[in-house]
Structure formats: C-alpha cells, structure tokens
Amino acid sequence: xxxxxxxxxxxxxxxxxxxxxxxxxxxxxxxxxxxxxxxxxxxxxxxxxxxxxxxxxxxxxxxxxxxxxxxxxxxxxxxxxxxxxxxxxxxxxxxxxxxxxxxxxxxxx
Numbered sequence: 001x002x003x004x005x006x007x008x009x010x011x012x013x014x015x016x017x018x019x020x021x022x023x024x025x026x027x028x029x030x031x032x033x034x035x036x037x038x039x040x041x042x043x044x045x046x047x048x049x050x051x052x053x054x055x056x057x058x059x060x061x062x063x064x065x066x067x068x069x070x071x072x073x074x075x076x077x078x079x080x081x082x083x084x085x086x087x088x089x090x091x092x093x094x095x096x097x098x099x100x101x102x103x104x105x106x107x108x109x
Contacts, residue, residue: 012106014041021048021073027056035061039081041106047076081106 015037019030021046034042049056051069058065061082070076081087087106 016043018045042080044078049076
C-alpha cells in the first residue's frame with residue numbers, strides 16, 4: 001500500500017519536469033521518456049500549450065490530463081496520470097497559466 005495515496009498498491013512513481021515548451025516532436029519524446037521511467041503521475045511545467053492542444057497529451061499510456069493553458073508563449077502546466085489511475089481535482093485555482101493549485105485524490109479505476 002502506498003503511504004501517500006491510500007488504495008494504491010505498491011510504489012507510485014511521480015515526476016515533475018519543466019519541459020520548456022512542448023512542440024509536436026518534443027511532446028513525443030517527453031511522453032516516451034516518462035513512459036520508459038514508468039511514471040504513474042507527471043507534473044509538467046512551462047508547457048506553452050493552448051487550450052486547443054489539450055487533447056494532444058492523451059497518448060497510449062496517459063489516461064487523464066489536467067491542464068491549464070499557457071498565455072501566449074509562456075507558462076502552462078499539466079498533470080498527467082497513467083491509464084488505470086484517476087485524478088479527481090476537487091478544488092483548483094488557475095492563475096493565468098502561471099499557477100495551478102489543485103487538491104484532490106488519485107486512485108485506481
């Protein structure tokens with residue numbers, strides 16, 4: 001049992017990464033690298049992504065994406081969870097793509 005997330009068996013691998021902008025080529029490399037690391041949850045900063053690009057982070061191992069869009073070519077953050085995990089954001093504060101404060105639960109589907 002994971003001590004930080006009740007109901008999750010075993011270890012939970014969580015990564016945080018300032019990606020410095022995600023182009024289509026870089027998106028594939030970032031997602032492949034996180035997959036090789038066995039990431040269960042990833043917190044990405046400086047994604048520089050618009051709200052129209054939100055669905056592009058849903059790929060083979062990513063089940064859920066919580067994302068705030070960038071403002072222009074700056075900011076943007078995302079939380080990725082692998083398939084089989086749920087992310088339930090109960091409260092959030094969005095600060096124009098510069099700040100995303102969320103509280104909630106991560107659990108098994």
